[in-house]
Amino acid sequence: MPVPLYQAKAEFFRTLGHPVRIRVLELLQDGPRPVRELLAEIEVEPSNLSQQLAVLRRTQLVTATREGNTVVYALSTPDVAELLRAARRILTELITDQGALLTELRASGGRSHR
Amino acid sequence: MPVPLYQAKAEFFRTLGHPVRIRVLELLQDGPRPVRELLAEIEVEPSNLSQQLAVLRRTQLVTATREGNTVVYALSTPDVAELLRAARRILTELITDQGALLTELRASGGRSHR
DNA sequence: GCCACGGATGAAGATTTCTTCAAGTCGTCA
DNA sequence: TGACGACTTGAAGAAATCTTCATCCGTGGC
Numbered sequence: 001m002p003v004p005l006y007q008a009k010a011e012f013f014r015t016l017g018h019p020v021r022i023r024v025l026e027l028l029q030d031g032p033r034p035v036r037e038l039l040a041e042i043e044v045e046p047s048n049l050s051q052q053l054a055v056l057r058r059t060q061l062v063t064a065t066r067e068g069n070t071v072v073y074a075l076s077t078p079d080v081a082e083l084l085r086a087a088r089r090i091l092t093e094l095i096t097d098q099g100a101l102l103t104e105l106r107a108s109g110g111r112s113h114r
Numbered sequence: 115m116p117v118p119l120y121q122a123k124a125e126f127f128r129t130l131g132h133p134v135r136i137r138v139l140e141l142l143q144d145g146p147r148p149v150r151e152l153l154a155e156i157e158v159e160p161s162n163l164s165q166q167l168a169v170l171r172r173t174q175l176v177t178a179t180r181e182g183n184t185v186v187y188a189l190s191t192p193d194v195a196e197l198l199r200a201a202r203r204i205l206t207e208l209i210t211d212q213g214a215l216l217t218e219l220r221a222s223g224g225r226s227h228r
Numbered sequence: 229g230c231c232a233c234g235g236a237t238g239a240a241g242a243t244t245t246c247t248t249c250a251a252g253t254c255g256t257c258a
Numbered sequence: 259t260g261a262c263g264a265c266t267t268g269a270a271g272a273a274a275t276c277t278t279c280a281t282c283c284g285t286g287g288c
Contacts, residue, residue, distance in 0.1 A: 006133040006140075012205055014131030018246085019120040022127070026120075035265065048247060050266050060208050069255065071265065079204040086200045090193040091126055094174050132276085149235065162277065164236055183285065185235065229288100236283075243276070252267070258260090 015059045020044055020052045022084075024073070028062060029081045032074035129173045134158055134166045136198075138187070142176060143195045146188035 016022060023042050027033060039049055053073065056062045063076050075081060130136060137156050141147060153163055167187065170176045177190050189195060 006136045008209075009136050009201065009205060010131050010133045012201065013127050013136075014245090017124050017128030017131050019124045022120045022123050039265095045248075046265070047249075047267085051247080054266075066254085066265095069264065077204070077207060079200075079207055083197075083200050083204050086193075086197050087123065087126065090191070090197055091123060093191060093193055095122075128275090153234095159278075160235070161237085161279080165277080168236075180235095180284085183234065231286105231288085233285085233287105234283105237281080239279090239281105241277090244274080246273070247271090249270095250268090253265085254263105256261100256263085258262105 012059065015055055015061065016087075018052060018055075020049065021056055024049075024052065024056065025061065025075070025080060025084060028073060028075045029084065032072050034067070034070040034072050036070055038073065126173065129169055129175065130201075132166060132169075134163065135170055138163075138166065138170060139175065139189070139194060139198060142187060142189045143198065146186050148181070148184040148186050150184055152187065 016025075020042060024038055027038060027041060035049070035053070038053075039046060042049060044052075053062070053064070057064060060076055061080055062073050064071050064073050066072075130139075134156060138152055141152060141155060149163070149167070152167075153160060156163060158166075167176070167178070171178060174190055175194055176187050178185050178187050180186075
């Protein structure tokens with residue numbers, strides 16, 4: 001292992017670690033979109049969205065191309081969509097597990113714990 | 115969409131966004147391990163490792179069980195390993211793309227850009 | 229009981245990341 | 259050319275995360 005590989009991975013995940021950026025990536029799963037549309041669907045000020053788009057651009061997760069008046073964003077590779085799907089799977093599993101645990105605890109009479 | 119789903123996803127990725135935590139998860143891919151071993155492989159102070167382990171525990175990515183003298187950690191679900199693999203694929207692709215772009219730029223005579 | 233060892237926890241200062249605001253660029257239309 | 263719309267950028271204060279240090283808990287040996 002060369003060395004700062006864990007660093008790179010951590011940075012990668014951190015760029016995914018923001019609600020607005022996640023939303024953008026999910027919207028882009030269905031195809032390229034102009035900023036204007038992203039802005040319409042995500043409740044955030046234009047400059048803030050722009051900042052987050054800049055982060056995604058820096059890490060090469062998306063590409064931006066100017067088309068006349070507007071700027072269109074797209075996923076740079078379909079793998080990104082796949083990663084999001086994998087994450088969604090884990091997340092739902094973790095959440096349902098939690099839920100199951102919760103109901104189990106309740107079923108067992110709600111004895112206190114911790 | 116209920117609402118704070120993007121929030122949850124973002125938090126999930128953020129917990130992956132730390133070199134030590136990534137290393138821990140990767141080490142646990144090969145099976146459960148006592149803290150002592152993790153400590154031997156990751157260069158970090160005990161209390162710091164403990165902090166990061168606490169983060170992973172809170173998000174249910176790992177489980178800890180005491181075995182006599184030591185504490186053993188394990189992935190809470192094999193899906194975590196799968197996610198890491200997916201991430202690794204994307205990451206290597208992004209990096210090789212970058213590399214390809216770079217060599218292409220060099221081959222084209224190193225004309226300045228931007 | 230007492231002490232040492234393996235870890236966990238709490239708190240505080242240092243860093244990093246977010247949000248927001250003001251100003252700037254680039255294309256279009258008149 | 260000038261003005262406007264669509265974004266982007268830079269900077270600064272606010273907020274979250276990291277690292278580290280001191281302290282604490284549980285287990286086993288003496």
